[in-house]
Amino acid sequence: MKNIAIIGGGAGGLITSSKLSKDLQDELKRGKISIEVFDKKHEQEFQPGYLEVAFRGEKPEKIRRSVSSLIAPGVTHVNSDCKKVDLDNRMIETENGKKWGFDYLIISTGSSPxxxxxxxxxxxxxxxxxxxxxxxxxxxxxxxxxxxxxxxxxxxxxxxxxxxxxxxxxxxxxxxxxxxxxxxxxxxxxxxxxxxxxxxxxxxxxxxxxxxxxxxxxxxxxxxxxxxxxxxxxxxxxxxxxxxxxxxxxxxKTADFIHGTEMADEDGWIKTDKKNLHITKYDNAFAIGDTTNIPISKAGVEAHLEGVVVANNIASEIAGTAEKYEFTGRTQCSMVTGYHQATFVIGTYDTPVQEIPPSTKNFMEKKVMEMIYWSSLRGNYEWLFKYHFKNDYFAVGS
Ligand SMILES: Cc1cc2nc3c(=O)[nH]c(=O)nc-3n(C[C@H](O)[C@H](O)[C@H](O)COP(=O)(O)OP(=O)(O)OC[C@H]3O[C@@H](n4cnc5c(N)ncnc54)[C@H](O)[C@@H]3O)c2cc1C
CATH class of the missing domain: 3.50.50.60 (FAD/NAD(P)-binding domain)
Incomplete structure (x- = not known):
């Protein structure tokens, strides 16, 4: 039995758990693995929608979903925040002092003002x-x-x-x-x-x-x-x-339990390998999304693509099937420029940000991404992501 623990059930944590649940569905059914997502929140919010709420008067409830509607089959939502992680002894401690062991760990606890x-x-x-x-x-x-x-x-x-x-x-x-x-x-x-x-x-x-x-x-x-x-x-x-x-x-800043630990850099961000997303020195522990110290945008797209890379690599190790991936640093953040126009900030570790003139077509593309956001966290649009990103978000690694 292998335990996969995911701390943080936001953009990165949810897609990681969904992809693991799909890729390892046989192992889940046979009780060979467990997947747990630790997060105190009962509801998630679509954070890019905060701009719509603040400057266009969108209703807050329109950008919220219950966590129960977002959790994939076979994944357990542990309704508690993490207080401590012991990477050497493969142990998580949650709010009530309860301890949880893990074989694989993914931290995706985001960032906050x-x-x-x-x-x-x-x-x-x-x-x-x-x-x-x-x-x-x-x-x-x-x-x-x-x-x-x-x-x-x-x-x-x-x-x-x-x-x-x-x-x-x-x-x-x-x-x-x-x-x-x-x-x-x-x-x-x-x-x-x-x-x-x-x-x-x-x-x-x-x-x-x-x-x-x-x-x-x-x-x-x-x-x-x-x-x-x-x-x-x-x-x-x-x-x-x-x-x-x-x-x-x-x-x-990052979540409190990370600050001052061995895994954190001097500003509190998790020291993470930018390609395989391992937490420095630990082969079974990963960090994705905003909480890493990788010098790229803190954006949901990164959290999503990194989650797919990590889930693929854990699944391939457990099931001994697919090839391992390396993250390429692909980013794609939209910038609304007003009056139904938008541009995108697009780049990778190796390609500088491109010049994409603001247009209504870009704005429509952003709106399509918004419409599929919640379903994409359940892993339902990986075919579209692969088509759209032309597979340049990962390279086949070793
Ligand atoms: C105004 C605004 C506009 C944005 N626009 C875009 C955009 O256009 N495109 C884009 O790609 N991104 C955008 N983003 C950024 C995007 O929302 C984040 O980068 C993304 O959500 C990061 O994913 P994550 O998984 O790292 O963290 P999050 O999605 O923030 O999830 C973190 C989760 O960890 C949980 N958590 C925290 N501490 C603990 C703990 N101790 N124990 C357990 N759980 C914990 C939290 O409750 C939360 O659910 C925008 C953000 C904002 C605020």
Whole structure:
């Protein structure tokens, strides 16, 4: 009997468990393996939908699903968070002090806003990176203002979904334009990078849009602290910026049980081999998604493709069947640029981000991905992923 433990039942954890359940269905039926997903949440949220909730007034319940509807056949949802992992003794400890052994471990516990890194930010800011309920507070706020200065942008690094702060600027512009009060609203975008998007191929396309839409950008602005009483952002570079409303994307952190352990780097991210996704030094333990220290975007697409690679490799080891895969670093994050247009940030470890002009066709493609999202976590669209990504998300490894 082999136990496969997956910590985190979000984008990465669920597809990994679904693929394992499909690839190892005979072993599951014969009781040769068990697959457990540890996560306290009863419901999952489609995180890219936080932008729709915050800036278009989408209802939070529209982007939620019960975990029970997402768990694949034969997979057990353990309704408890992990508190400790002992990789040497192959043991997980959950909230109630209960211990669980494992033969294989996959950690996919994501990332979340870390307000403690920037003094004053928690009190001053409203963000669309925490949950749908908080995102809907932003929509209430923007629906009730008729003038003033809104500051959006990157509050610190790293954070999930690199294009999301830019998307917030474009979506605010569209919202106030449609409300016919755009001329009374000042939208300012701040970023620690020296251009409005870090990758030049994307920057080249969106910087002119900022100018056309009268979105001011302040580059090389590293937010150091916020004064909520004076409504001011203070940068490391010594600048001060006034705001009326602040919707910054905060820097992110990993789950608490990872920090300060042998598997974590100095910032708390899990030291992970970028190709085989092993946690450094452990052949039976893997990390995927936002929680790794792999220097690529923290995005659901990565979590998904990495999960497929890891599930394939574990299944091939247990069943002695398929070839092993290596992850190629394939990314594909959409960036909504407003007015039913979007571009994509696409690249791999070996190919730089490409220039893809914003278009309605891209926007439609993004919408199709949204429509199939929940079903794709059950592993129902791997054929489409393989067709779409032309198999360039993995290479056959050793
Ligand atoms: C506004 C916004 C827009 C986005 N847009 C896009 C986009 O267009 N394209 C894209 O690809 N990605 C996008 N993303 C990013 C994407 O949602 C995440 O990168 C993705 O969900 C990461 O998957 P994950 O499995 O690593 O983590 P998650 O999906 O966040 O799942 C982590 C899970 O781990 C659980 N967990 C945490 N700690 C513990 C613990 N101690 N024990 C057990 N369980 C635990 C959590 O409850 C959670 O269910 C966006 C995100 C945001 C916020």
């Amino acid at each position: 870390d307000y403690d890194q920037i003094p004053g930010l928690r009190k001053a800011n409203m963000d669309f990176h925490t949950n749908a309920a908080k995102s809907s507070l932003i929509y209430n706020r923007i629906s009730n203002i008729n003038s003033g200065k809104i500051v959006v942008g990157i509050g610190g690094l790293p954070y999930k979904c690199p294009p999301s702060p830019n998307e917030s600027a474009f979506m605010l512009d569209e919202f106030f334009t449609r409300k016919k009060i755009r001329d009374k609203i000042d939208i300012t975008y701040v970023t620690p990078f020296t251009r409005v998007y870090s990758a030049e191929a994307i920057n080249k396309m969106i910087e002119p849009l900022y100018k056309d839409r009268n979105i001011e950008s302040i580059t090389a602005f590293t937010t150091d602290s916020v004064d909520p009483d004076k409504k001011e952002l203070i940068s490391l570079e010594g600048e001060t910026l006034k705001y009326d409303q602040l919707f910054l994307t905060p820097p992110h």
